[in-house]
Amino acid sequence: MGGLAHYLEEEGVATTQISLIREHTEIIRPPRALWVPFELGRPLGLPDDPALQTRVLVAALKLLEAEKGPVLEDFVE
């Protein structure tokens, strides 16, 4: 996932992403990433919980407003 971010950004497309495995993201160092404490297969949290999904999505998208990076933030409820 983070590798795609590098290639897209080099072509001029801004990216933000969700990270499920923090250790991998720390190695790849994409420009903007939000680590979430959810199990693999559930990057937005829980099914049929739109409020949680929205909080995760907004937290990841807000990283687009960061002044500089790489940014790796933790999602905190």
Next chain:
Amino acid sequence: MVKLSDIPEPKRSYLAALECPEFETTPWARSPDLKDARISIISTAGIHPPGDPDFGKDSADYRIIPGGVKGSDLVMSHISPNFDRTGFAQDINVIFPIDRLNELVEGGVARGVGNNHFSFMGATDPRDMEQQARNLAGLLKGDSIDAVILVPV
């Protein structure tokens, strides 16, 4: 699940041994503020419309997901057994937040949603996806996309 160390074996050892690409620098493309941004989603869950070819082992290409698609109409051909599939089966937004993104645009939190979204097969080495990703950047710019959100599975 909190960290890699919390994942049960044998999955933990498998994931810990995965080779991650390393980059000397981190590129930085500017995005407008979220309220002014037109966004597309890129998933690595190997999802696609049912009429498209399935992803195979080491597939490095991507599938186009039309912006107006109903999430419940998408299928998944990702090959990995290492992630939960029950959440996706119940609610596509747990891996592909299309309804949530559309709601943010309707509410004025973001400016717009791309005409299309995209999916890769996440089990493929990302270095093999480089050319396809650079090609995809052209499509995104042609759709006036300001930024993408990358969602793993």
